[in-house]
Amino acid sequence: MNDMTPTREQREAALEGMGCKRKRVEDIRFTQGKGNYVDDLKLPGMLFGDFVRSPYAHAKVTKIDASKALELPGVIAVLTAEDLKGVNLAWMPTLAGDVQMVLADGKVLYQNQEVAFVLAEDRYIADDAIQLVEVEYEELPVLVDPFKSMDPDAPVLRPDLEGKTEGAHGPRKHHNHIFTWEVGDADETDKAFREADVTIKELISYHRTHPSPLETCQAVASMDKVTGELTVWGTFQAPHVIRTVASLLSTIPEHKIHVIAPDIGGGFGNKVGAYPGYICAIVASIVTGRPVKWVEDRMENLSTTSFARDYHMTAEIAAKNDGTVTGLKVHVLADHGGFDACADPSKWPAGFFNIVTGSYDFPTAHLAVDGVYTNKAPGGVAYRCSFRVTEAAYCIERAMDILAQKLGMDPADLRIKNFVKPEQFPYHSALGWEYDSGDYHTAMQKAMDTIGYRQLREEQKAKQEAFKRGETREIMGIGVSFFTEIVGAGPSKNCDILGVAMFDSAEIRVHPTGSVISRMGTKSQGQGHETTWAQIIATEIGIPAADIMVEEGNTDTAPYGLGTYGSRSTPVAGAAIALAARKIRNKAQMIAAHMLEVSEYDLEWDVDGFQVKGNPEARKSMKEIAWAAYNAPPPGMEPGLEAVSYYDPPNMTYPFGAYFCVMDIDVDTGVSKIRRFYALDDCGTRINPMIIEGQVHGGLTEGFAIAMGQEIRYDEMGNVMGASFMDFFLPTAVETPHWETDYTVTPSPHHPIGAKGVGESPNVGSVPAFSNAVNDAFGFLGSTHIQMPHDAWRVWQAAKDLGAHG
Amino acid sequence: MIPGEFTYHRPSTVAEAVAILASHGDEARPLAGGHSIIPMMKLRMAAPEHLIDLSGVADLKGIREEGGAIVIGAMTTQHELIASDLLSNKLPIIRETSLLIADPQIRYLGTIGGNVANGDPGNDMPALMQCLNASYKVAGPNGEREIAARDFYEAAYFTALASEELVTAVVIPVPPAGHGFAYEKLKRKVGDYATAAAAVIVTMSGGSVTSCSVALTNVGDTPLFAAETCEILTGSTLDADTVNRAVAAAEAITQPASDGRGPAEYRTKMAGVMLRRALARAAERANG
Amino acid sequence: MSDIEQVPVTMTVNGKKVQRFVEPRTLLIHFLREELNLTGPHIGCETSHCGVCTVELNGMSVKSCTMFAAQANGAELTTIEGMANADGTLSALQEGFRQMHGLQCGFCTPGMIMRAHVLLKENPDPTEEEIRMGISGNLCRCTGYQNIVKAIQYAAAKLQGRDFQEAAE
Secondary structure, X not given: OOOOOOOHHHHHHHHOOOOOOOXXXXXXXXXXXXXXXXXXXXXXOOEEXXXXXXXXXXXXXXXXXXXXXXXXXXXXXXXXXXXXXXXXXXXXXXXXXXXXXXXXOOEEOOOOOEEEEEEEOOHHHXXXXXXXXXXXXXXXXXOOOHHHOOOOOOOOOOHHHOOXXXXXXXXXXXXXXXXXXXXXXHHHHXXXXXXXXXXXXXXXXXXXXXXXXXXXXXXXXXXEOOOOEEEEEEOOOOHHHXXXXXXXXXXXXXXXXXXXXXXOOOOOOOOOOOOHHHXXXXXXXXXXXXXXXXXXXXXXXXXXXXXXEEEEEEEEEEEOOOOOEEEEEEEEEEEOOOOXXXXXXXXXXXXXXXXXXXXXXXXXXXXXXXXXXXXXXXXXXXXXXXXXXXXXXXXHHHHHHHHHHHHOOOHHHHHHHHEOOXXXXXXXXXXXXXXXOOOHHHHHHHHHXXXXXXXXXXXXXXXXXXHHOOOOOEEEEEEEEEEEOOEOOOOOOOOEEOOEEOOEEEEEEEOOOOOEEEEEOOOOOOOOHHHHHHHHHHHHHOOOHHHEEEEEOEOOOOOOOXXXXXXXXXXXXXXXXXXXXXHHHXXXXXXXXXXXXXXXXXXXXXXXXXXXXXXXXXXXXHHHHHHHHHHOOOOOOOOOOEEEEEEOOOOOEOOEEEEEEEEEEEOOOOOEEEEEEEEEEEOEOOOOHHHHHHHHHHHHHHHHHHHHOOOOEEOOOOOEXXXXXXXXXXXXXXXXXXXEEEEOOOOOOOOOOOEOOOOOHHHHHHHHHHHHHHHHHHHHHOOOOOOOOOOHHHHHHHHXXXXXXO | OOOOOOEEXXXXXXXXHHHHHHHHHHHEEEEOOOOOHHHHHHOOOOOXXXXXXXXXXXXXXXXXXXXXXXXXXXXXXXXXXXXXHHHHHHOHHHHHHHOOOOOHHHHHHOEHHHHHHOOOOOOOHHXXXXXXXXXXXXXXXXXXXXXXXXXXXXXXXXXXXXXOOEEEEEXXXXXXXXXXXXXXXXXXXXXXXXOEXXXXXXXXXXXXXXXXXXXXXXXXXXXXXXXXHHHHHOOOOOOHHXXXXXXXXHHHOOOOOOEOOEOHHHHHHHHHHHHHHHHHHHHHHOOO | OOOOOOEEEEEEEOOEEEEEEEOOOOEXXXXXXXXXXXXXOOOOOOOOOOOOOEEEEOOEEEEXXXXXXXXXXXXXXXXXXXXXXXXXXXXXXXXXXXXXXXXXXXXXXXXXXXXXXXXXXXXXXXXXXXXXXXOOOOOOXXXXXXXXXXXXXXXXXXXXXXXXXXXXX
16 A cells, blocks of 8 residues: 555544534634525515504403504505404414414413514514504403413413313313323322332422523515415424415415525524414515515514423322332423424324333333413423423433432432333333333442532531631532433324324435535534534544535425424434435445445445455545446436435434532522533534534533523413513523533434434533432421522522521 | 604704704704614604704814813713723722713713713713712703703702703712722623613722712613712711611612513612622722 | 605625615614614614624724714625625634533624634733723623623634633633
8 A cells, every 4th residue: 555545544634523622613604704694685676574462461351553654655464363264364373282372362361472473664664563462351350370371260371262161182181271292100109109208299390491592583584476385494303294284375386485494593492383474475475466565673582482382290200118119200380381382293293201110210200291371472491491301301310319318318319229221222202102222320320420529528527517607608509410412303103293103204316526515403403513514424434524515404405304492303303314325325335336336235335435355445435436426326226316315313313411519609699600510412423523512512502591590481471471582591601610621422323324413402401400400409497399490599599498597 | 663754963063053943942852873873763751853963063073171070071981981081090980980871882982971861870981970979061042051960850850951952961070099999790691771770989198988879770760870878978087877768768768660671679679789898899999 | 755865875785885875863873784684783772882783994993873874884894694604614703602502592792702802812812901991881681691702712723823722610
């Protein structure tokens, strides 16, 4: 071998494939301000639409007078529900099997609900026109407390559901009841509780918050009346689903609808479902034949688009004196707001909350979730929740700490004692999931060793004594969180969105000169797919990632996919990519065999080409094979070199992690300082460690905000509070702690490249760590559970109630 | 998020600005840094028909010392306050406070005049000016007058300023060299208004307080000059008992709003905590 | 149409002279995005908190959503579109953001880079704490800021002719 020949290592490095910290392709345009976001789009003749919204949380709409608005020059139209009824769009179906008003139809159910859609020549005139639309309301009694929603005399929120005792998910027991979802073995679990040495029971609330990406939701709809084709650009995490929904609602055939999701400025689950703004923009464009842009402002985003959480979970654990858990009972009261618009797979009204057994081997468990309506914005499934996994993880991680306190056991030790053991995988949980793989003990040990857990506990004990002696006004908390996630929705046997199975797809085409174009059914909103998908392909087919173009979001060219949310892209589309790439490699092998005049069984794959076994000089690179595919394919073989794969995953994947938070709290102000935060994630095979680290940093920052004060609240009149950045806590670089990240690798046995997905794990795992840290700090003063969020004033109040202020 | 329509004026002298204000009365508002009024206009909570951009009025700029006082032009930005050597030497509490206001971008444009004049109880400079016993030079159609900061604030967004008047400068008597100072601000995050804040200026001699000035931010619908607190502290050695009484007197004058920062009770207590911490820091800094 | 008199504005934007008539109420961010087609600066809120609209104006960092275009008459502005070097190569900051993975969705990036640009002029060798304070008017939802800090440190080093050493984790 002469020294001009690159070594194997050099050839691998040149691919920038799996495992490489490849710098991002997207950054070239983003750092130059050349991203293409929806509001950057300008089309000739484009109009601007904006909403008149209700100031009341619950009211009849008795009159809408748009006459003054219509007199304003530049105002084209003002749409109301009456106008939409003409095209059967005053209401639209939700992903959760409910219906939602697009515009107020006789009443409104939450503050800022859409009442009328003003269409004008530009956004300035639209805003002026909104001030001139006169709406008359008759206020109705407001219901904001989910615990009162099923009182006998609770106000009727949904007269449209009157008499409907069967909902989309089974029987309804009250006019404000949506569903009851039950899973597990009630009898067996009751028995475990009867026989338990120790039990705990606690109401653990996960407050309402909001994903708040920096770019709000927006769309441009453009109907071409001549061709009958509708094009819609929008902030769509699932553009194909939007297209199918648009076709079903508009009756325009699906092949004549072009949905394009361009660059999206953050999604976090806020941009999965369809919003009234999209529907009204589409209708307005169909009616006028002109493009119509809708861009919501921040207060509209925070107060009306998909909120997150609002789960009130009563958790009970039964255990033996030695800490072995014997049973888990959870009841959830789920506040869904005025409509059930949860973006869940259709058979899962409470998402995958039944992951609530977490990382622990509960022999038996029972779960019941009651969903209810209130006078709040609709939604609930968003914000890196993996379909209610954030809620479930918080519930079990809090409950385990409460159990540890009752038993007088260290919280880490209690967890280790109850971990699912490596030999138990694949593990069948008591609530119905088959966890694919895990090695919890190794991860936990690594984490505890790295942070010096035992020494921290000693330090904490010393500080507690010092506090009692009056030597310090600071208390110290150590928050432990060991979460097991469930992502990668999902297998067609139980996962669908509006009936469309939750597979995903990849199409890869190699050009004659050896570069590649590929399209997937997913849609990145910052996760870096243009970079990482190319890495998978590069390793599989031996073409450098730099020569592989990745496109997402254009529903005409991308194969059908269910989009990006729920950390599903790597588990599902990533698998499709690998499998499509392998189809190409298999064909390439046959072409190479033909070129080398050997049998394909005589060939072996070597980084970027095929070589004859035992005779490595006889090789053909993928580039050479690509050319041959177009020029001289073997007889009987079609020319070309491309493949499509639609992947129906056999199972979900189960990333996990060990997070530790060390916190110091000033009891006189309630201010908490994060001294240290360590996050160990196991997401199986790691495609790009740099991107994984970035995802974890981002998710931890979201979790920090949520746990420490980020909240959407309502007063008794249903006025929404915290719906602007004045009060909605988004930390700046100053408040945000420094993050330490680490990892173990336990591949998924059923995934073609062993990858599990990681995007949401940091939000899932961090909130319990922060909240457990606060609770752990106060435990020695006698508290069992302090509700989130842990704003300074709430922490101060807890300190006061525990007598810490002397 | 679009403001209503208005006519834009850009005078080059104070007299011109005042004349425009006078001719339009309540329909006209001055535009200083804009970071109070423009957000309100975008939310359509304010809709003046005339905006008078003061950025072209050279006489409203500048920081100078004049007869034992520092005179700061109303259009001096927070950024300029922070950068001023004169202020760092003679009035270091101003720089300390400015750095706690808003964020870097807002500090580039936000002015001292804007911060003191509009009566927003959340602003930090008003309490600071009361603590410093500053006064505001005011120009109107009937000429100039000077209003003490301690007499300026009547209620939230209501001040002694008439609608045709303009604050042109802030006049601050220079505290004695070696004075102790501190502005202690509790907030939820950078850029937030105070949950509670306390401004303290002390002079000490032989371990005793020879003079003391205390004011509180955002725990009432105006800034609060804590006169009784000052009286209690003056002449004391800042012993625990005296400080407790002084803090109690300060808490007693607070009437904070309950909002996202916390319930009223919490904010009152935090005013007390901020005062304690400001006193401790100020005393440590004081010579004597 | 409106009875309000339009206001003439002249400014230099990314080195080019621009002359227009604007409505007094036209916000600078809309003037840049809609009139001048500079869609790098973005809009993320209406309460002047998020900073994605940040541009450089007369050497200052300003939130262009909280200014009227009329106020910028006579000013010299730089937006993200004016940051690349004359030969088309990326500036030190743009390169630093890419090298250090200081962005994900890209929405805060133009404002963040423009703020960092002025920050490094104010303080060419900032500590981590100074960087965090320095960008406290710019929100990011994706990165958690940690790699943004590194990106700015990278650029600071490069601008001073030093090699950037990442601190060991």
